[in-house]
Amino acid sequence: MTETDKSKLPTDSDTGPETIETDTLVVGAGQAGVAMSEHLSRLDVPHLVLERRRVAEAWRSGRWDSLVANGPAWHDRFPGLEFEGLEPDAFASKDRIAAYFEAYAARFNAPIRTGVEVTKVTRNARRPGFTVETSIGVIQAQRVVAATGPFQRPVIPSIAPQDERLTQLHSADYRNPEQLPEGAVLVVGAGSSGTQIADELQRAGRRVYLSVGPHERPPRSYRNRDFVWWLGVLGEWDAQVAKPGKEHVTIAVSGARGGYTIDFRALAHQGITLVGVTRAFDQGVVSFQPDLADNLARGDENYLALLDAADAYIERNGLDLPAEPEARAAYPEPVCVSQPLRELDLAEAGVSTIIWATGYAVDFDWLQVDAVDAQGKPRHQRGVSSEPGVYFLGLPWLSHRGSSFIWGVWHDAKTIAEHITIQRRYLAYRDAGQRRADG
Secondary structure, rough: OOOHHHHHHHOOOOOOOOOOEEEEOOOOOOOOHHHHHHHHHHHHOOEEEOOOOOOHHHHHHOOOOOEEEOOOOOOOOOOOOOOOOOOOOOOOHHHHHHHHHHHHHOOOOOOEOOOOOOOEEEOOOOOOOEEEOOEEEEEEEEEEEEEOOOOOOEEOOOOOOOOOOOOEHHHHHHHOHHHHHOOOEEEEOOOOHHHHHHHHHOOOOOEEEEEOOOOOOOOEOOOOHHHHHHHHHHOOOOOOOOOOOOOOOEEEOEOOHOEEOHHHHHHHHHHOEEEEOOEEEEEEEEOOOOHHHHHHHHHHHHHHHHHHHHHHHHHOOOOOOOOOHHHOOOOOOOHHHHHHOOOOOOOOOEEEEEEOOEEEEOOOOOOOOOEOOOOEEEEEOOOOOOOOOOOEEEOOOOOOOOOOOOHHHHHHHHHHHHHHHHHHHHHHOOHHHHHHHOO
């Protein structure tokens, strides 16, 4: 069978194992897999994309109902296609984003096979390539691209209490306020997900406690430019490594309700009770680190530093962008910050639910080659793995700060596809004797 002829792939109704051969196998059909397929198609690299569920499944079922993109439509997209019927400065809903990737893949007839799970990848012995075990049989591939993204395994810390009276769920499983039992909610984690969920719950009438750790909180926009524009012209998107001490600092930004700057003091005045980092649970009582004020102060420093850099850029380049002094106005210190809670009796406070907005871990257990370290983290340089022929795509800081964003994934995929093409050319080389024998 030809390597890119989808009509000859087994269908959902086919039974029995079958061996498929392809040059490059892409695992995952989210934004990373679709971008990879586009560039491989452009370079005429035979390939197959496998997705265990549906195209862009993480956007469909791994997010809450009201989620929108954190960046405006003019920015959070692939270069070759705009969001139809959406204003450039608007924020696409999760459903529109999923539909966007489906439409994008259809434009170049991407060889995507959905409903197929990859269970094991091993290197072949004494011959090139990899044996890939899947739910539809065995695939032989010369190269494998892991395009499964960074949101693979939701992480709930080991401090989570073993208490049947509490409903506990990760932000990946949160959908809407009506999903939760009556009562107050403790949201642990104040990145974009935790902050937006806490805000939504409070606006729905819930009593909300928000546990705030170290964070960055850029302005949604400043002087008529979205923060993504500022990060672009200031060179921040191009940074190749995180600043020392910032490797695990989350970012709090939102496109909800047309987009707004996240200010934790504003959330407190709105009615959310801010607390420090969640430390431990003991017999129904949760304790918090005494770090709330410090975490807010460092977030303020990050916010003001971007305003300062933007002002300097405008002055340096003589841009005609309106001044925005109100952006530096500070909310009064709320009581929950000046007199922070150090502990909370959950039953006494009426807390019935804990939402863990505590991030994700990667899961490459299926990739049984020399491409991950002892902790399961991928070893690579700009997506090129330590295992020749294996590539990673869609991970944070793969090559730069923008690598895990929609547009950044597209550019990283281009680089990896070109690397694959170069390797194919090396392997296709025929020396003089071989050329003579070929006639």
